Amino acid sequence: MYQFNYHRATSVADAVAKLKGAGDGKLMAGGMTLLPTLKMRLANPSDVIDLGGIAALREIAVANGQVSIGALVTHDTVAQSAPIAQAIPALAGLALHIGDPQVRNRGTIGGSVANNDPAADYPAALLGLGATVHTDRRTITADAFFKGMFETALAADEIVTKITFPVVERAAYMKFPNPASRYAIVGVFVSKGSAGVRVAVTGAGASVFRASDMEKALAASFQAKAIEGITVSAAGLNSDIHAGADYRAHLVGVMARRAVTACA
Ligand SMILES: Cc1cc2nc3c(=O)[nH]c(=O)nc-3n(C[C@H](O)[C@H](O)[C@H](O)COP(=O)(O)OP(=O)(O)OC[C@H]3O[C@@H](n4cnc5c(N)ncnc54)[C@H](O)[C@@H]3O)c2cc1C
Incomplete structure (x- = not known):
């Protein structure tokens, strides 16, 4: 690990000010990705600004057809939250299957x-539910937020403060997990609500994406057999020691059909 200055922010405004004042500052939430990156000397920030003391970022609210989750809310808290489980059970279920208890x-x-790992689970929920990302200065729709591998619409000094999700009629998430890390080799989040049907795929490509052909077919007939003949092209999909692009393309169809069946 290289040396850096450590700061503990007391508010979002304080964190923004500290970030703007740093030469090359990095925010830290739980440190689950940031700390290994620092330990392996893959990053060399001048300053690390710890968000952990900002209580306002840990709030959960369910009201007016929306679930609001503060940026610092842990996966375990989402998994254990009764109001979230009641409003969007698929979201609580997704959180329950992230990594291990420590993570x-x-x-x-x-x-x-903010990290937008191509194999992370939450990006599928945000895109699959049509969520909104709130930052210290604006709101960004999930459709506009995820830009590419580890890339988002966030400015370098912008802080995610909360995510809001619309409560939908039905939703389900199915993932084929890497047995070691539990990251998604492929994960598909399907929802049906007043804004229509959304199908979001994680793990398969450089970043989470929507399967629009499946969305159209499911809008006409919301059942697994409606997407039986729809395939996703393997061109451009991820290929690594865990799974080739062809296998991932196949898994997208399997996970999507399972998710639709689980919605019933
Ligand atoms: C062993 C292991 C297994 C895992 N398995 C899974 C899995 O199965 N599924 C899955 O989805 N994920 C998995 N993860 C990732 C994990 O769920 C964490 O969410 C992820 O590592 C980010 O960690 P963190 O929230 O502690 O953020 P940090 O590591 O603190 O930060 C990550 C990045 O986001 C930035 N950041 C943090 N908070 C904010 C904010 N509020 N605004 C703007 N930028 C911010 C930081 O500057 C940093 O660049 C795994 C991680 C590990 C180590």
């Missing part, structure tokens, strides 16, 4: 979406 106790929803 779920430290990892946060804000850190996960």
Whole structure:
């Protein structure tokens, strides 16, 4: 690990000020991705600004057809939240299957979406539900937020403060997990609500994406057999020691059909 200055922010405004004042500052939520990166000397920030003391970022609210989750809320808290489980059970279920208990106790929803790991689970929920990312200065729709591998619409000094999700009629998430890390080799989040049908795929490509052909077919007939003949092209999909692009393309169809069946 290289040397850096450590700061503990007391508010979002304080964190923004500290970030703007740093030469090359980095925010820290639970540190689940940031700390290994620092330990392996893959990053060399001048300053680390710890968000952990900002209580306002840990709030959960369910009201007016919306679930609001503060950026610092851990995966375990989402998994154990009765109001979230009642409003969007698929969201609580997704959080329950992230990583292991240690990761779920430290990892946060804000850190996960800001990091936009191509195999992370939450990006599928945000895109699959049509969520909104709130920052210290604006709101960004999930459709506009995820830009590419580890890339988002966030400015370098912008802080995610909360995510809001619309409560939908039905939703389900199915993932084929890497048996070691539990990251998604492929995960598909399907929802049906007043805004229509959404199908979001994580793990398969450089970043989470929507399967629009499946969305159209499911809008006409919301059942697994409606998407039986729809395939996703393997061109451009991820290929690594865990799974080739062809296998991932096949898994997208399997996970999507399972998710639709689980919605019933
Ligand atoms: C062993 C292991 C297994 C895992 N398995 C899974 C899995 O199965 N599924 C899955 O989805 N994830 C998995 N993860 C990732 C984990 O869920 C964390 O969410 C992720 O590592 C981010 O961690 P964090 O929230 O502690 O953020 P940090 O590591 O603190 O930060 C991550 C990045 O986000 C930035 N950041 C943090 N908070 C904010 C904010 N509020 N605004 C703007 N930028 C911010 C930081 O500057 C940093 O660049 C795993 C991680 C590990 C180590």
